């Protein structure tokens with residue numbers, strides 16, 4: 001009887017712990033929307049998400065289903081506001097990223113390539129939750145996008161659909177990448193609003209989020225086991 005109780009308590013604790021770990025570290029949950037990818041948090045070569053083609057104007061590009069649906073809603077809303085957006089680059093495999101990176105190194109040299117392009121495993125495009133967008137009239141990706149009507153619309157409205165402009169101006173030291181007004185990352189509506197309001201990059205946001213969740217769990221534990 002006592003042994004059974006002990007076994008039950010241990011089993012319950014393990015289940016609670018696993019749930020808590022997932023909640024406390026959303027940046028490590030690759031199925032979630034806060035999974036963090038940067039130069040120090042890399043994705044495995046073997047990670048291949050389930051993606052689908054996005055049904056919007058632009059080059060044929062894929063994303064994870066939740067992100068694709070949100071992108072379609074965003075493009076529709078932009079159009080209603082008289083803003084024409086176009087997709088340029090969505091999901092990219094580990095191998096494809098490797099090809100892009102090698103080409104950048106050849107053309108620009110290692111140092112510049114590292115600011116402009118991700119080594120394979122360090123790109124959000126492999127997650128299927130990132131999209132490079134441009135205005136309809138030009139598919140070029142450069143800083144000028146921020147000055148266009150389309151770029152300004154994206155900067156002001158993307159969060160309403162669950163996207164953040166991932167690599168902000170002035171945050172290069174934190175994100176490790178040059179300013180990319182065209183690169184949007186899906187995190188879901190709730191988180192996108194919070195990240196947008198914070199004005200901080202995702203890297204900073206998830207650290208703070210982890211701490212909040214940790215403190216919350218600590219508080220619950222103290223209430224249960226005073």
Ligand SMILES: [Zn+2]
Nearest residue numbers: 130131132183
């Ligand atoms: Zn991108």
